Amino acid sequence: MSRIPVYEPCLDGNVSAYVNECLTSGWISSRGQFISRFEEAFASYVGADAATSVANGTVAIHLALEALGISSGDEVIVPSFTYIASVNTIIQTGATPVYVDSLSSTLQVDPAAIIAAITPRTKAVMAVHLYGHPCDMDAIVEICREHNLLLIEDCAEGFGSLWKGRHVGTFGDAATFSFFGNKTITTGEGGMVLARDPAVMERCRRLKSQGVSPSREYWHDMLAFNYRMTNIQAAIGLAQIEMADHLLNEKKRVADTYARLLEGLPLRLHKAVGDVRHSYWMCSIIVDDCQDRDALRAYLAEHGVETRPFFHMAHHMPHCHTNQVLPVGEELSKKGINLPSYPKLTTQQLEHICATIHAYFDCAAV
Structure with a gap:
């Protein structure tokens, strides 16, 4: 692929x-x-x-x-x-x-x-x-x-x-x-x-x-x-x-597929909470253990899947640094991955991405 x-x-x-x-x-x-x-x-x-x-x-x-x-x-x-x-x-x-x-x-x-x-x-x-x-x-x-x-x-x-x-x-x-x-x-x-x-x-x-x-x-x-x-x-x-309605519907399809195929793994998806519509600009996962974040990204890259890490905390940047401790954001920043999220992702591509994530955790468990 x-x-x-x-x-x-x-x-x-x-x-x-x-x-x-x-x-x-x-x-x-x-x-x-x-x-x-x-x-x-x-x-x-x-x-x-x-x-x-x-x-x-x-x-x-x-x-x-x-x-x-x-x-x-x-x-x-x-x-x-x-x-x-x-x-x-x-x-x-x-x-x-x-x-x-x-x-x-x-x-x-x-x-x-x-x-x-x-x-x-x-x-x-x-x-x-x-x-x-x-x-x-x-x-x-x-x-x-x-x-x-x-x-x-x-x-x-x-x-x-x-x-x-x-x-x-x-x-x-x-x-x-x-x-x-x-x-x-x-x-x-x-x-x-x-x-x-x-x-x-x-x-x-x-x-x-x-x-x-x-x-x-x-x-x-x-x-x-x-x-x-x-x-x-x-x-x-x-x-x-x-095309906006079509694009949003397709992105929802992608997010729903991830939710179904990644169930049971040591991670959670960034899902809609409450009376909202999540537009799923990015379909994101948060791994349970921050040590898996970069290793999983590297494994996906080896298998032809590009990802993005969550944003670094702004208050850690050199030009606007503060000494604050913001524990929730800092943990999220270390654990989050944006998966491929575009509307034209095929079922075959999504299955490959999810199978690769499963394979990573299967190997990590050995």
Whole structure:
């Protein structure tokens, strides 16, 4: 069997037709009809009033933070068990990330830890919907309301994830998505920003486009950025939105197959907990013994299966290190593996992956 990557995008549907339309029309940069069509289709799909597209998921977070006025002297509470972009963008605004622990059951930020971390300098909470499972949005929204805090949702890995029937990204003051090549819907690179307040949304649109005046040509009256998405990216994104339900259904099929074929092994799967829809951006396992994590990954690699480790804790990184001990996240970080998770995985491939995992544990038991 040929090598099985951890992810590959599904570029079916109207992707080629829409991209070719960009090429033949000449609209290939950050203007063109597909920009607004993708933004409108995305907002409609997730249940938001409006959305604005950007160049990638990281600048989406930075743009949201800037538009909300996060700046020097502010503290933003964020799980340490997350991708580093969540933290880097906080630091880029001049604010201070305040790291908190996660829940073992869901891998998401612990609401009790958020409450314990609030200080007079706390300005916002960043909820990261990790690996496709939503955070406890009832608890987090209530915390932010009670303490008058801004709420930013990092939905880079959460497209298609629902909390009690409601799409992630529609709870916070602002929310961000990523469309990197390994995301459920992709534009190659790219991202999206949502905002509850129309004034914040308008500020996002101006900030992402060099702060240009809406009424005066080539007049720029604020320090701003070039974070715009191209028309070609948006064309791909529109075609992806059209396939979104199919892609999510296929990823659920993959996750269900793993659950069935890996039952009884010394590991657990990252399953949906509570009244949620887990979008299974990544199908993940957490081994019982951390010593098996790297050995199992090496064994899978020897048999043609690519995997990823769980993220390192952000507060362990040299440029944003603290001496905190966050035991749940630290244990998860050492035990977790992301398995191949793309929609076009075949039954034969999934059986090979699971048989290889079984074989590893059979050998380890001898």
